Amino acid sequence: xxxxxxxxxxxxxxxxxxxxxxxxxxxxxxxxxxxxxxxxxxxxxxxxxxxxxxxxxxxxxxxxxxxxxxxxxxxxxxxxxxxxxxxxxxxxxxxxxxxxxxxxxxxxxxxxxxxxxxxxxxxxxxxx
Amino acid sequence: xxxxxxxxxxxxxxxxxxxxxxxxxxxxxxxxxxxxxxxxxxxxxxxxxxxxxxxxxxxxxxxxxxxxxxxxxxxxxxxxxxxxxxxxxxxxxxxxxxxxxxxxxxxxxxxxxxxxxxxxxxxxxxxx
DNA sequence: CCGATAGTCAAGCAGTGACTTGACTGTCGG
DNA sequence: CCGACAGTCAAGTCACTGCTTGACTATCGG
Numbered sequence: 001x002x003x004x005x006x007x008x009x010x011x012x013x014x015x016x017x018x019x020x021x022x023x024x025x026x027x028x029x030x031x032x033x034x035x036x037x038x039x040x041x042x043x044x045x046x047x048x049x050x051x052x053x054x055x056x057x058x059x060x061x062x063x064x065x066x067x068x069x070x071x072x073x074x075x076x077x078x079x080x081x082x083x084x085x086x087x088x089x090x091x092x093x094x095x096x097x098x099x100x101x102x103x104x105x106x107x108x109x110x111x112x113x114x115x116x117x118x119x120x121x122x123x124x125x126x127x128x
Numbered sequence: 129x130x131x132x133x134x135x136x137x138x139x140x141x142x143x144x145x146x147x148x149x150x151x152x153x154x155x156x157x158x159x160x161x162x163x164x165x166x167x168x169x170x171x172x173x174x175x176x177x178x179x180x181x182x183x184x185x186x187x188x189x190x191x192x193x194x195x196x197x198x199x200x201x202x203x204x205x206x207x208x209x210x211x212x213x214x215x216x217x218x219x220x221x222x223x224x225x226x227x228x229x230x231x232x233x234x235x236x237x238x239x240x241x242x243x244x245x246x247x248x249x250x251x252x253x254x255x256x
Numbered sequence: 257c258c259g260a261t262a263g264t265c266a267a268g269c270a271g272t273g274a275c276t277t278g279a280c281t282g283t284c285g286g
Numbered sequence: 287c288c289g290a291c292a293g294t295c296a297a298g299t300c301a302c303t304g305c306t307t308g309a310c311t312a313t314c315g316g
Contacts, residue, residue, distance in 0.1 A: 011152045018150035021220075023274085024139045034226035041292065051293070053275055060273095074283040074292050082231065085224040089217055092149075096213040098162035103210065151304090169262065179263070181305055188303095202262050202313040 013065070017088045020064035025049070026057050030066065033080040040076050141193070145216045148192035153177070154185050158194065161208040168204050 020026055029043045044054030058078060061067035065084040069076050148154055157171045172182030186206060189195035193212040197204050 011155075014155065015150055015152060018146045019273095022143055022146035022150050024143060025274095027139075027142065027219075030223060034223050034230070036230065039292075049274090050276065052277085052295085055293070056274075071293085074281095076293070080223075080227045082224055082227045085220055085227070089220040089224060091155075092213055092217040092220070095158060095162050095208075096210055096217060099208045099210045099213070102162070102164065153304095167262080177304090178306065180265085180307085183263070184304075199263085202311095204263070 014088065014091060016060075016064040017066060017084060020060050020066055021088070023057070023060075026061055029057060029061065029078075030080065033067065033078060037077050037079040040078065043078060142216065142219060144188075144192040145194060145212060148188050148194055149216070151185070151188075154189055157185060157189065157206075158208065161195065161206060165205050165207040168206065171206060 021030070025047050028046065032038055032043055032046075040054055040058055041051060043058065044051055047054060058067065058069065058076075061078075062069060066081055067078050068081055069078040071077075149158070153175050156174065160166055160171055168182055168186055169179060171186065172179055175182060186195065186197065186204075189206075190197060194209055195206050196209050197206040199205075
């Protein structure tokens with residue numbers, strides 16, 4: 001009963017998280033879960049599909065690590081895992097800041113070369 | 129030549145962004161583009177697939193709004209769009225902070241009820 | 257002008273994803 | 287104990303994805 005995280009491939013991990021988020025229904029479920037735990041039927045309530053289909057979405061979310069769930073009696077209660085949400089957010093923010101920093105530097109460079117029309121501006125590798 | 133963003137469905141928009149990021153090859157391309165613009169062949173360099181396949185990935189990235197590109201001569205130069213990266217990051221961070229705040233409140237509640245073992249703690253709706 | 261370069265388009269195909277239905281299994285409320 | 291409830295499993299369908307190959311189109315470098 002302790003075969004939790006056997007899978008240690010960060011890339012495949014992100015695959016599953018982004019794939020899980022790439023569906024409007026599943027995002028709706030995530031949204032619902034931000035307000036607190038919910039049963040499978042509760043998650044599927046607003047979704048106009050069979051319960052079996054909802055369950056499959058829950059499986060996807062669970063495989064991605066975004067959602068954890070446990071069964072109590074005859075109902076399965078699902079809850080959000082903030083850590084997984086964090087890791088996806090982190091991947092994006094890392095890349096975003098990289099681009100923005102580069103774009104800032106480019107802006108400065110352009111501003112400088114516009115001010116001084118004729119100084120020693122050797123083309124040093126690509127900047128753009 | 130000005131039929132840019134005709135599509136105004138924020139949900140479908142996120143669909144495409146997360147879908148685009150849900151592929152390791154495409155994430156690699158994004159990663160490459162954080163260091164500056166690149167041609168299609170450059171993006172496909174480390175990828176072990178035909179150029180036609182790379183092009184299709186570029187199309188997906190472009191349709192998601194993550195990448196913009198323009199053709200100059202015979203080469204197409206692609207660049208990252210930080211704004212789209214931002215919007216995906218924003219969606220996640222909104223939800224993450226929601227969960228975390230709720231979890232914090234829950235922690236406080238539990239701590240309080242643990243301190244005062246027998247006060248008027250009416251069960252008022254679900255907290256968990 | 258010619259060959260190599262860098263894409264582009266269109267089929268075509270195997271694999272995956274998002275469902276459905278139908279049969280079945282445990283609870284829970286009386 | 288019985289019916290309804292909440293979920294689960296297994297097929298099966300149908301659309302979409304990620305790739306390939308082959309043919310074709312523009313450049314670019316001499």
